[in-house]
Amino acid sequence: MSEAAPAVPAVVRIDDLSTVFGKGAQAFSVHEHLNLTVARGELLSLVGGSGTGKTVLLRHILGLTQPTRGSITVLGRPAQELGGDGASSRVGMLFQHGALFTAFNVLDNIAFALHELHTVPRALAHEIAMVKLCMVGLKPEHARRMPADLSGGMVKRVALARALVMDPPLLLLDEPTAGLDPNGSDAFCDLLRELHATLGLTVVMVTHDLDTLYALSTKVAVLADKRVIVHAPPAEVARFDHPFIDHFFRGQRGLRALAPAPAAAPPAKES
Numbered sequence: 141m142s143e144a145a146p147a148v149p150a151v152v153r154i155d156d157l158s159t160v161f162g163k164g165a166q167a168f169s170v171h172e173h174l175n176l177t178v179a180r181g182e183l184l185s186l187v188g189g190s191g192t193g194k195t196v197l198l199r200h201i202l203g204l205t206q207p208t209r210g211s212i213t214v215l216g217r218p219a220q221e222l223g224g225d226g227a228s229s230r231v232g233m234l235f236q237h238g239a240l241f242t243a244f245n246v247l248d249n250i251a252f253a254l255h256e257l258h259t260v261p262r263a264l265a266h267e268i269a270m271v272k273l274c275m276v277g278l279k280p281e282h283a284r285r286m287p288a289d290l291s292g293g294m295v296k297r298v299a300l301a302r303a304l305v306m307d308p309p310l311l312l313l314d315e316p317t318a319g320l321d322p323n324g325s326d327a328f329c330d331l332l333r334e335l336h337a338t339l340g341l342t343v344v345m346v347t348h349d350l351d352t353l354y355a356l357s358t359k360v361a362v363l364a365d366k367r368v369i370v371h372a373p374p375a376e377v378a379r380f381d382h383p384f385i386d387h388f389f390r391g392q393r394g395l396r397a398l399a400p401a402p403a404a405a406p407p408a409k410e411s
Contacts, residue, residue: 150213151310151342152178152201157210159196170196171207172366178359180309183336183343185353185374188363189384194346197363198312201344202231215310232303236315238295240287240302246273247283250301272301277331293324297331304335313345317352329355350389 159171170193178184186194199205200212203222212219215230222231240249247269248255254265273283276297287295296316303311316332317325329352336343336356347353353360354374361371362385370380378389 149180150177151180151182151215152176152344153211153213154197154200155211157200157207157212159193159200160208169208169366174210174363174367176361176368176371178342178344180342181340181358183341183356183358184345184371185357185360186344186346186363187348187353187360187388192363193366194363195314198233198314198344198346201312202233230308231310231312232306232308234296234299234303234311234313234316236318238287238299240295240298242287244287245283246278246285246287246290246298249287249298250305252302253306269301269305272305273298275304275335276301277327292319293328296320296328300331300335304339307339309340309342311341311343313343313347315347315349316345317347317349325349325352326355332356 154174154176157171157174158169160167160169162168170191174197186197188194196205200207201214201219203214203219206220214222241252244252247266250272251265251269254260254268255262260268270280270283273280278294278297278301282290282294287298290298300316313332317328320328332343333356335341343356345352345356357374359371360374360377361368362377362380362382363369364382364384369382370377370385372380377385
């Protein structure tokens with residue numbers, strides 16, 4: 141009898157989580173008895189309707205807010221410890237609109253965590269930031285630009301470089317392709333796919349973009365009814381019987397995302 145393959149270690153583990161906002165008669169719950177495990181190397185898309193608590197869940201994973209009940213561990217440690225020393229070396233965060241510091245140039249934005257923590261001399265911090273700048277597909281001459289001088293796609297790349305400057309094993313993404321045109325979105329997905337494979341990252345991504353979801357996800361977790369109703373590969377999730385999934389995955393947008401690209405027209409023959 142062959143031995144069973146060893147289980148892949150969990151990077152994020154959420155057990156019996158409940159989140160309640162407000163008090164007394166004004167209290168309302170966003171999550172109830174929510175469970176989710178994200179394995180090492182997984183690229184998980186977190187989807188759900190408006191108000192289902194996707195961003196709240198990211199904040200819980202980051203340790204920025206505490207759930208009402210339940211537990212969250214990140215890389216084997218309670219999530220609330222992420223607010224302490226060394227947090228940026230464990231988790232990187234890419235915000236929806238980049239959230240660059242407008243008073244800092246590109247290089248200082250990327251090197252921000254290194255400057256704040258004083259882990260390396262300033263000159264070395266700039267060398268590390270330059271490596272990350274090139275890693276995300278930007279050129280050395282972009283290092284001295286200010287955020288106001290960048291395109292939307294370049295802002296996303298600088299923000300990604302900043303999220304990765306401490307080489308964290310876990311990367312959180314909030315709507316990573318929001319605001320990008322189709323070409324920019326495809327290019328950013330290609331970059332994320334390459335970095336995920338090259339760096340061995342575990343990624344948790346909130347997205348409403350089905351093209352991005354299908355392009356990147358190894359797993360999808362659907363938030364509905366205040367919990368994760370299914371956590372599986374995209375094709376399996378799309379077959380799950382639930383009203384939100386019927387609308388999101390099997391509606392017109394979902395069918396367009398799954399449809400094969402039209403074949404290019406043959407070149408016209410010269411007369």
